[in-house]
Amino acid sequence: MDLLELRAIAREVVVQACELTADLQKRLLSAEIRAKSDLSPVTVADFASQALITLLLAARCPGLPLVGEEDARAPREDAALAAKVHESVQKFIPEVTLEQVLEALDKGSHPGGEGRFWVLDPIDGTKGFLRKDQFAVCLCMIDNGKVLVAALGCPSLPVDPPPAELGCVFLAARGQGATQLDLASGRERAIHVSEAVDPSSCSYVESMESGHSSHGAHARIAGRLHMLPPIRMDSQCKFGVVARGQASLYLRCSDRDQQIWDIAAGAMIVEEAGGKVTDLQGRPLCFSRGRTVGSAAVFASNGRIHQAVVEAATEAATE
Numbered sequence: 001m002d003l004l005e006l007r008a009i010a011r012e013v014v015v016q017a018c019e020l021t022a023d024l025q026k027r028l029l030s031a032e033i034r035a036k037s038d039l040s041p042v043t044v045a046d047f048a049s050q051a052l053i054t055l056l057l058a059a060r061c062p063g064l065p066l067v068g069e070e071d072a073r074a075p076r077e078d079a080a081l082a083a084k085v086h087e088s089v090q091k092f093i094p095e096v097t098l099e100q101v102l103e104a105l106d107k108g109s110h111p112g113g114e115g116r117f118w119v120l121d122p123i124d125g126t127k128g129f130l131r132k133d134q135f136a137v138c139l140c141m142i143d144n145g146k147v148l149v150a151a152l153g154c155p156s157l158p159v160d161p162p163p164a165e166l167g168c169v170f171l172a173a174r175g176q177g178a179t180q181l182d183l184a185s186g187r188e189r190a191i192h193v194s195e196a197v198d199p200s201s202c203s204y205v206e207s208m209e210s211g212h213s214s215h216g217a218h219a220r221i222a223g224r225l226h227m228l229p230p231i232r233m234d235s236q237c238k239f240g241v242v243a244r245g246q247a248s249l250y251l252r253c254s255d256r257d258q259q260i261w262d263i264a265a266g267a268m269i270v271e272e273a274g275g276k277v278t279d280l281q282g283r284p285l286c287f288s289r290g291r292t293v294g295s296a297a298v299f300a301s302n303g304r305i306h307q308a309v310v311e312a313a314t315e316a317a318t319e
Helices: 003-026 042-061 073-077 080-090 098-108 126-130 216-224 235-242 260-272 305-318
Strands: 066-068 116-124 136-143 146-158 168-172 176-184 190-191 205-209 231-233 251-255 276-279 299-301
Touching: 003 042, 003 080, 003 116, 003 136, 003 168, 042 066, 042 080, 042 098, 042 116, 042 136, 066 098, 073 080, 073 098, 073 205, 080 098, 080 276, 098 305, 116 126, 116 205, 116 216, 116 260, 168 235, 176 235, 176 260, 190 251, 205 216, 205 235, 205 299, 216 251, 231 235, 235 251, 235 260, 235 299, 260 276, 260 299, 276 305, 299 305
Parallel strands: 066 116, 205 231, 205 251
Antiparallel strands: 116 136, 136 146, 146 168, 168 176, 176 190, 251 299, 276 299
16 A cells, blocks of 8 residues: 555544544534543544544455554443444444444554554543544554554634635645645645744744643743744644744754654654754654653754754753
8 A cells, every 4th residue: 555545544544533533523422431541532523533443444455554643441441431432433423332332442462562553542632622622633654663654634724714614624744745624625735834934033832730740941032033922822733833834933842752643644744844853952753662752852843943942951950
């Protein structure tokens, strides 16, 4: 199966997952919220999205393992939750059984590392999802540390700077460039990072939640570059706005290793749009270490300001 076929599969399944998650976001009730062991919120939509994508991938691209964020423990312990997840998936696969849904959720336990496998975050930015704001469905395929194809579904993101219609999917295949699919119209167009070379004319994006990354560290770096105030949003949508040139920099400085499902799909889309993604020392990210990238701080840029950001980060670290 060639890259364009794999890209088409990623596009198809992420578009369906966007439909599922957008519908559930509109109908979200507080009673449907559960808590993960790390106390971050999780909803029916996380489980339903992962189960749906896993089942669709198994039918279209059988035999490949999956690194997924969720598993079936919570639905197996909560019959009402399991029933809601099953009902959501049945709207897309009417013949699917509850046990097949639960088995699909447990297929995301691949450890990563070498070889070829899918990587999935069924809902990145769950707090944004719960606020009925930004979230992303993130899927990519990795082969021996290299991302081959990626799809980043952003059902609540305007297709252009607001006000504009909501809902887009960012897509990329290695060496083929990046595109944005508008969910409402079905139009797909090429996207490119900004051409800005002066950081002082650039805006940057960061997480809405300060617990996910250090707003203070970002401010110190951006301050040295005299950048414009940050745009804050949840999820890997931030990679998308850099890829289409809406912002020139995405900073993500944390105190813990980044999970591959939080980075890999968006990073590849930025790079295929002409940008660059590294750690704060300017070193390329590694996607063959397992389920993390081996770095706590990463950033994506339009490439033109990348070295200036590396230098500013080095100086800010000595403050």
